[in-house]
Amino acid sequence: MKVYNSKGDLVFLGPKIASGGEGSVFDVNGYENVVAKIYHKSLSPDKSEKLILMPKIYNDRLRQIAAWPIDTLHSSNPSGPVIGFLMPKITGYKAIHKLYGPKTRLSEFPEANWDFLIHTSANLARAFSVMHEFGHVVGDINHGNILVSTKATVMFIDCDSFQIKIKEKYYLCEVGVSTHQPPEFQRLKSYSGVIRTPNHDNFGLAVLIFQLLFMGRHPYSGRYHGPGDMSLERSIREYRFAYGNSALLRQMEPPPGTLSLNDFPPEISKLFERAFLQEGTYDNRPKAAEWVSVLENFTKQLKECSYNPAHKYWSKLTLCPWCNLEKNHGIFLFTFKVTRNQLSGTFNIELIWAQINAVPSPGPAPGLPSLNKFKVSPNDKIKKYGDMHKKRLILSVLLVIISTIFSIFSGLSFSVVKWIIIATVVTSYKISQCIPPEIKKEVQDRYNKAKNKFQNIMQRWEQEAGEESFIKKKSEFSKAVDRYKKLPSIRAKRFHELEKNLQKYQFETFLESHSLDNAQIKGIGPGRKATLQSYGIETAADIDYQKIISIPGFGHVLTTSLVYWRKSIESQFRFDPSKGVDPKLIAKLDNEINQEKVKLEQILLNGVQELKKISSQIIAKRKIMLKEIEMCMMELAQAEADFKAL
Numbered sequence: 001m002k003v004y005n006s007k008g009d010l011v012f013l014g015p016k017i018a019s020g021g022e023g024s025v026f027d028v029n030g031y032e033n034v035v036a037k038i039y040h041k042s043l044s045p046d047k048s049e050k051l052i053l054m055p056k057i058y059n060d061r062l063r064q065i066a067a068w069p070i071d072t073l074h075s076s077n078p079s080g081p082v083i084g085f086l087m088p089k090i091t092g093y094k095a096i097h098k099l100y101g102p103k104t105r106l107s108e109f110p111e112a113n114w115d116f117l118i119h120t121s122a123n124l125a126r127a128f129s130v131m132h133e134f135g136h137v138v139g140d141i142n143h144g145n146i147l148v149s150t151k152a153t154v155m156f157i158d159c160d161s162f163q164i165k166i167k168e169k170y171y172l173c174e175v176g177v178s179t180h181q182p183p184e185f186q187r188l189k190s191y192s193g194v195i196r197t198p199n200h201d202n203f204g205l206a207v208l209i210f211q212l213l214f215m216g217r218h219p220y221s222g223r224y225h226g227p228g229d230m231s232l233e234r235s236i237r238e239y240r241f242a243y244g245n246s247a248l249l250r251q252m253e254p255p256p257g258t259l260s261l262n263d264f265p266p267e268i269s270k271l272f273e274r275a276f277l278q279e280g281t282y283d284n285r286p287k288a289a290e291w292v293s294v295l296e297n298f299t300k301q302l303k304e305c306s307y308n309p310a311h312k313y314w315s316k317l318t319l320c321p322w323c324n325l326e327k328n329h330g331i332f333l334f335t336f337k338v339t340r341n342q343l344s345g346t347f348n349i350e351l352i353w354a355q356i357n358a359v360p361s362p363g364p365a366p367g368l369p370s371l372n373k374f375k376v377s378p379n380d381k382i383k384k385y386g387d388m389h390k391k392r393l394i395l396s397v398l399l400v401i402i403s404t405i406f407s408i409f410s411g412l413s414f415s416v417v418k419w420i421i422i423a424t425v426v427t428s429y430k431i432s433q434c435i436p437p438e439i440k441k442e443v444q445d446r447y448n449k450a451k452n453k454f455q456n457i458m459q460r461w462e463q464e465a466g467e468e469s470f471i472k473k474k475s476e477f478s479k480a481v482d483r484y485k486k487l488p489s490i491r492a493k494r495f496h497e498l499e500k501n502l503q504k505y506q507f508e509t510f511l512e513s514h515s516l517d518n519a520q521i522k523g524i525g526p527g528r529k530a531t532l533q534s535y536g537i538e539t540a541a542d543i544d545y546q547k548i549i550s551i552p553g554f555g556h557v558l559t560t561s562l563v564y565w566r567k568s569i570e571s572q573f574r575f576d577p578s579k580g581v582d583p584k585l586i587a588k589l590d591n592e593i594n595q596e597k598v599k600l601e602q603i604l605l606n607g608v609q610e611l612k613k614i615s616s617q618i619i620a621k622r623k624i625m626l627k628e629i630e631m632c633m634m635e636l637a638q639a640e641a642d643f644k645a646l
Contacts, residue, residue, distance in 0.1 A: 001026070003036070003073045003083065006052075011036065011073060011086070022161075023084065036073055037160070038084040048082040050164060050171035055085075057166060062134070063088070065127040066156040085160065093147035093155050096124075096208065097517055100143075101216045102333050103538045104515065107584065109150065110335045114213075114312045114322070115302055120152040121209045122295040127154045128205050129288035132198040135165035139173025139196050141180040141204030142526070143211075143517075163196050170195055178233050179218065179530045180204035184281060186237035202285035206275030209291060215333060217258050219243060219276050221534035222552075226251040229553050232527035241276035255535050257329040263314060263321050265301060267294050307599060310334040331536070332588075336595045347601050353481050356474070356607040362618040365465035368458075368629060374637035378645035382443060385435045386645040400424050435646065443639075443646050450639040454632045461629065465622045470614050477607045484600045491593045498581045498589065507573055509582050511541035514569045521565045523558050540569045 001013040013036055014027030023039040043051070054069045062068050073084040098104040099120065105112055124146065131138060138145075138156065145158040156162075163173040174191045182203035188194065210219045222242025224230035230240070235252070242252040243261055254260065261269040271286040271294060273279075280286075298314075305311030311322040311334065322333055378386070403424035412420075498505055516529055516538060524532075535551050536542065543566040548559040 001038075003038070003075060004077055004080070005086065006055075006072045006074075006078050008078050013038070027089075028086065033089050034070075034086050035089045036084055036086050038073065043082055046171065047160075051082050051085050051160060053166050053171075054160070054164060057134070057164075061130050065130055065154065066159050068159050087159075090147060090155050090157065093149045095144060096120075096146045096148050096154075096212075097143035097216070099148050100211045101533060101538050102331065102536075103512065103542075106332065106335060107512075109148075110587075111150070113310045113334050115299060116152055117212045118295055118299050118302075120148055120154065121212045122292050122299075123152055123154045124208060124212075125205060125288040125291035125295065127156060128201060129292065131156070131162075132201065132288060137163040137165075137173065137196045137198060137201050138204070139163045139191075139201070140175045140177065141201065141208070142177040143180075143208070146208070172196075177526045178236075179526045180207050181236075182281070182285075183237050183239055183278075186233050197283070198287070199280075199283045199285050202287060203275060203280070205288060205291065206272065206286065209295075210272060213264075214243075214259055216538070217255065217534045218530040219272070221531045222247070222252045222254045224251055224552055225253070231553060232531050239276065239278050241273070244273055244277060246277070257325055257331070257536065258534075259321055259325075263317065265294075265298060265314060265316070268298060307602065308334070308336055308595065310336055332591070336591045336598075347605075349481060349484055349604070352604050352607065353477075356477050356604070356611060359474075359608055359611040359615065361467050361470050361474075362615045362622075363467055365461060365467075365622065368461070368626075369633065371633055371637060374634050376634070376637045376641050378641045379638075382439075382642045383645050385439060389435055389646070399427070440646065443642050447639040447643040450632070450636040454629075454636045457625065457629055457632050461625055465618065465625060467618065470611065470618060473611060473614055477604060477611075480600050480603050484597070484604070487593060487597055487600075491589065494589055494593075495581070495586070498585055502577065502581065503575045505582065505585055506575060506579065507570075508541055509585065510573045511566070511569060512539045514540040516540070516542075519565055521561055523561055528553070528558070540566045 003011050003013065005011050012029040014029045016024050016026050017035065018025040021040075023037050026036045026038065028034045028036050051069055051072050055071055058068050058070055067087045067090050069085040069087050071086040072078075072082050073086060074080040075083050094108055098108040099112060099117070109116070128138065140158070140161050145156060145161075147155045147157060149155070161173055161175055164171045172191075172194065173196060174194070176185065176191050178186065180203070182200050185191075185194075185200070207219060211217065218232065219241055220235040221232055222235075222240075224235070224240070235242075238250075240250045240252045241247060242254050244250075245261070247253060261272065271290065275285045301315050302312040303315040305313065305320040305323060307320070307323060311320050313320055313322060325331070326333060377383075400421075404421055407416075407420045516524075516532060519540075531551065531553060532538075532548075537548070537551075543562050545559055545563055548554050548562055549556070554562075
C-alpha cells in the first residue's frame with residue numbers, strides 16, 4: 001500500500017500489526033522505529049485539522065510519554081485528504097491491565113512487586129501531569145491506551161483521540177469508557193461537544209492508581225446492601241466508593257480478599273476519598289502532581305516481609321497484608337523471590353537439627369511443699385469464740401444429761417418427763433450458741449475463697465510449670481525437619497503429576513490465555529468486566545457458574561452467557577502431547593516449593609532461640625508461681641486453722 005507524508009514523500013507500508021474499530025496499524029518499510037495508522041473511514045475536517053496540527057506541537061517531553069502523531073499520511077499528495085498518520089513505534093511495553101491483574105502480572109511481569117506497582121503509579125501520574133501542563137486532556141482513559149514497560153515507565157497510545165488544545169481552540173475527545181469516566185459523565189448519552197478538564201482526567205487517573213495498588217479492583221465495585229441491582233456505572237454516578245470511610249452509610253462494602261484503606265498511609269487514603277466522593281467533583285480531585293509527591297513518599301515507607309521478600313508493605317503495619325491475603329484466599333499475588341543467601345545452599349539441615357536437639361528441656365515440674373509444712377495458730381479472736389463455744393457446748397450436754405436422769409428417776413409421768421427433756425435441750429442449745437452469725441460467715445467465706453484460690457493455682461501449675469509446651473514445640477521442629485527433607489521428593493511427585501495430567505494442565509493454561517478483557521460477550525461491557533475483575537475473574541479459566549452467580553449484579557442470564565463463552569473457548573482447545581509441561585507451570589511449582597523451603601528454613605533457624613526462650617519462660621514461671629503457691633498455702637492453712645478453731 002502506497003501513501004504519502006505531508007512533504008509528498010512516498011511511504012511504503014509493511015505488514016499489518018494491529019487492527020481496531022477506528023483503524024489499522026502497519027509497519028513502515030525502511031523505518032524500524034515508526035509505524036503508521038490508517039483509518040477505516042474518511043475523517044471529518046476537524047479531525048483532519050487536529051492531525052495536521054499535532055505534529056507541530058510535538059516535543060521531547062511528549063516523546064517520553066506518548067506515541068504522538070509525528071506526520072500525516074495522505075492517499076495521493078499533501079493536499080489530499082488525511083487518511084492516517086505516522087507515530088513512534090512502541091516496543092517493550094504491555095497494556096497496563098496486564099500489570100494490575102494478579103494472574104496476568106505473574107505471567108507478563110513476573111518480577112513486579114508492590115514497590116514496582118507504586119512506582120508505576122507515580123510514573124503514570126507524571127505522564128498525566130505533563131499532558132495537563134500543555135493544556136491537553138486524555139479524555140478516553142482506559143486500560144487499553146496506556147502501556148507499561150518492565151522498568152515501570154508509562155506510555156500513552158491512541159493519542160489522536162485525546163482532547164488537544166492549540167491556540168485556545170479545543171479539538172475534542174468524543175469517546176470514553178464508562179469505568180474510568182467521572183460521576184458527572186455517567187448520564188451522558190454522547191461525548192459530542194463536551195469540553196473536558198484535567199479534573200475529569202484526575203478521576204480516571206485515580207481509578208487506574210487504585211487498580212494498580214488494589215490488585216485490579218475497581219473502587220466502586222463491591223457488595224451493595226440496598227434494594228435492586230447496583231451496576232458499576234450507577235455506583236460511580238452515586239459516589240458509592242466501596243472502600244471509603246462512609247461506605248457502609250452508602251450501603252457498600254468491598255469484595256472479599258482485598259486490601260483496605262487502613263493498609264495505606266492516611267495521606268493516600270485521603271486522596272482516594274477526595275477523588276471518589278462528591279467533594280472532588282468541583283475541580284477538587286487530586287491533581288497528578290499531588291499523586292506523584294505522595295506516592296514517592298510512600299515508597300520510602302515500605303518494608304520487606306521477613307517471610308517473602310517480594311512482599312513490600314507499609315512499615316506502620318505490624319503484619320504483612322499480602323501473606324494474610326495469600327493464606328486466606330489460596331492465591332499468589334507476587335512471584336516468590338529467593339534471596340542470594342537462600343540460593344547459596346549454606347543451610348545445613350543436619351547441623352540445625354543437632355543444635356535444636358541439644359537444647360535441654362526444663363524437665364518435669366518440681367514437687368511442691370506439703371500443706372502440713374505450714375504450722376499456724378488460729379486468730380486470737382476466733383480462738384476465743386471457739387473456746388467459749390466448746391465450754392458452753394460441754395455445759396449444755398451435761399445439763400441435758402442431768403435433766404434427763406433427774407426426770408427419769410423422779411417418778412413423774414412420761415409426758416411430763418418428755419416436756420422437761422425438750423425444754424432442757426432447747427435451753428442447752430441456746431446456751432451453746434455464743435458465736436455471732438457474721439463471724440461464722442466471715443470465717444466460712446475466707447476458708448472457701450482460700451481453698452478455691454489454691455485449687456486454681458494448682459491447676460495452673462500443672463498447665464504452665466511442666467515441660468509440655470517445650471516438648472510440643474520441639475515436636476513441631478521435628479516435623480518441619482522431616483518435611484524439609486521430603487521437599488525434593490514432593491517436588492518430583494508434583495512434577496510427575498504435571499506430566500501425568502499433561503492434557504488437563506495444558507487445557508487450563510489454554511483457558512488462562514484467553515483474557516476476559518478482550519472478549520466480546522453479550523451483556524458484558526466494560527463496567528461488568530471491571531466488576532468481574534474486582535472479584536478475581538480475569539480469564540476463561542476463572543469462569544464457573546456458582547462463582548459468577550454469587551457476584552452482585554450477575555443473574556442467571558449473564559452468568560450463562562459467560563459460561564457459554566468459556567465453552568466456546570474450550571471447543572477451540574487441541575491437545576499437543578509434543579509440547580511437554582508448560583515452563584510456566586514448572587516455574588509455578590518451583591515457586592511453591594521455594595516458598596515452603598524458605599518458610600521451613602526460617603522456622604528451623606529460629607528453633608534454638610525459640611526452645612531456649614520457652615525453657616527460660618517455664619523456669620521463670622515456676623519461680624513466680626512457687627511464691628504464689630506458698631502464699632496461697634499459708635493463706636489456706638490460716639483459713640483452715642480458723643475454721644477448725646471456730
